[in-house]
Amino acid sequence: MKIALSRRQFLWAASAGVVAAGLPAAAWKRWQVEEARAESRARFFADPADYATLQDLVDRIIPPDTDPNTGLPSPGAKAAGVADYIDFLLGAFLASRPFIFAGGPFSDRNPVGREGRIDDMARPLSLTPLQALAWRIRIMGTQGAANANPIDAARIKIVKANNVLAGIGDSNGDLPGFQQQYRAGIAALRAAAMAKYAKDFPALTSAQQDALIAAADPDFIALVTNHAAEGMFGNPEYGGNQPPDRTRPATGADGDNRPIGWTIANFEGDRQPLGYTSFDPVTQTFIEEPNHPVSTPDPGDPSFLDPETAQLVHQLAKGLRTMNRGRRR
Numbered sequence: 001m002k003i004a005l006s007r008r009q010f011l012w013a014a015s016a017g018v019v020a021a022g023l024p025a026a027a028w029k030r031w032q033v034e035e036a037r038a039e040s041r042a043r044f045f046a047d048p049a050d051y052a053t054l055q056d057l058v059d060r061i062i063p064p065d066t067d068p069n070t071g072l073p074s075p076g077a078k079a080a081g082v083a084d085y086i087d088f089l090l091g092a093f094l095a096s097r098p099f100i101f102a103g104g105p106f107s108d109r110n111p112v113g114r115e116g117r118i119d120d121m122a123r124p125l126s127l128t129p130l131q132a133l134a135w136r137i138r139i140m141g142t143q144g145a146a147n148a149n150p151i152d153a154a155r156i157k158i159v160k161a162n163n164v165l166a167g168i169g170d171s172n173g174d175l176p177g178f179q180q181q182y183r184a185g186i187a188a189l190r191a192a193a194m195a196k197y198a199k200d201f202p203a204l205t206s207a208q209q210d211a212l213i214a215a216a217d218p219d220f221i222a223l224v225t226n227h228a229a230e231g232m233f234g235n236p237e238y239g240g241n242q243p244p245d246r247t248r249p250a251t252g253a254d255g256d257n258r259p260i261g262w263t264i265a266n267f268e269g270d271r272q273p274l275g276y277t278s279f280d281p282v283t284q285t286f287i288e289e290p291n292h293p294v295s296t297p298d299p300g301d302p303s304f305l306d307p308e309t310a311q312l313v314h315q316l317a318k319g320l321r322t323m324n325r326g327r328r329r
Contacts (some may be wrong), residue, residue, distance in 0.1 A: 041088045041091065041095055041099060042088075042091040042094035043091050043094075044088075044182075045090075049202065050186050050187075051083065051087065052201075052202040053186050053190055053200075053201045053202055054083045054182070054186060055078045055083040055202075056078070056201060056202050057189065057201075057209075058082045058083055058086070058231070059077050059078035059082075060209050060213055061213075061221075061225050061228045062076050062080075062232055063076045063077075064079070075244070077228055077231070077232055079242075079244070079260060080231070080232055080240055080241055080242055080261050081240045081246070082231035082240045082241075083231075084231075084242075085231030085234070085238050085241075086228075086231060086240075088238070089178065089227070090178055090182060092135070093139060093140065093148065097126075098135065099237075099238070100124065100125075100135055101124060101125040101127075102121040102125070103122070103123040103124060103125050106119075106120045106121070107120065107121045108249065109249075109250055109270060110252035110253075110254070110269065110270060119237065119249075121237045122237045133149075133152050133155060133156075137156070137177065138177060139177050139178050140177040141176045141177030141179065142159060142169070142173070142175050142177075143174050144177055144179065145177070159173070160172060160173030160174060161173060182224075184220070185224070188216065188220075189201050189216060192215070192216070193212060196212070232260075232261040233261040233267075234261075235270075236250045236259050240261070241259040241260060241261040242259060243260065244257065245257050252268065
C-alpha cells in the first residue's frame, strides 16, 4: 500500500490527531525520512552568484584531480556537492527540524537482512534546548541567535558577558556566526574579482581565483577549508559527499554509485553493524571479509598502506592496547 500525503494534508491530519493511529510504522518512518532529505531543506544563499562563488571556492580548495592508480579524472568538491553541505548548514535553523546531527543506526546504502532498507541517517536527531542555543550562536552569531529566539536572550546575555571577560568578540561580547563570516568573505571575493579583473569571481580562470583566494582573509579561508573537508568526506545525508549520479541514491561499496569523497579516500562506507567484519563470539575475534579489506579493525589493512606507515600504525595500536589494559587494572 502506497501512502502519499502532502505537507498541508499532513498538518491538517496531525491537528485532527488521526495520523499516528492511521499510518503503519514503516510508512510513518519513510515519510519522516523523505521530509528530512537534503533536497527538501532550506537554503541560506538567495543570490545565485553568491552560491556560484561558494561552489568555485570549495572546488579550488579541493580541486578535481587525476587518480594516480587508474589515470581517470577524480572529481573535486563542486561535483561532490560540498557547497550544498555548507548551504544547508548555514540555513539549518530556517527549518523546523534543524539537520545538525544525522540519526541512525542504519542507512539504505548497505542493507543487512531486513535492516537498513530505510535511511535512518536522513532523519536528524532532535536537539536539546541548550544544543539548539549553542548551534544558533555558532551559525547565526550572538546577535542573530538572540533575534531568532527571544527566549534565549537571557542566556545569550551571559554568553556575551563571558566573551567580554575572555577578551573575545566586540566590546559588547558579540561574536559573528558562520552566516556573517560567509556573507562577508564571499562579498570580499566578488569585490576583489571586480576590482582586479573586472569580472565576477565565478567568471575567472582557476589561476585568477587562486590568486584572490591566496590574498583573502586567512581566517575565512580556514573556515571554508574545514567545512569543505566535512562536506567532502562526511555522510551524504548532510548534503555533501554525493555520488556521481545524483538522480539515484548513493550506494555502498557493492553498488555503482558510491559517494565521491569516500571513493577518493578509498573508504567503502558504512556497513551495519560492524563495518566489513563479522564477530565470532566463540573466539572473540573479528573475521575479515577478504573482498572488503577496508573499514576493518585490523590496523594493518588496507593493504595500500606503505610498509613504513603500516608499521607505525601497528605500533600506535599496540601502545593504545597496552594503555587500555593498564587502565582496566
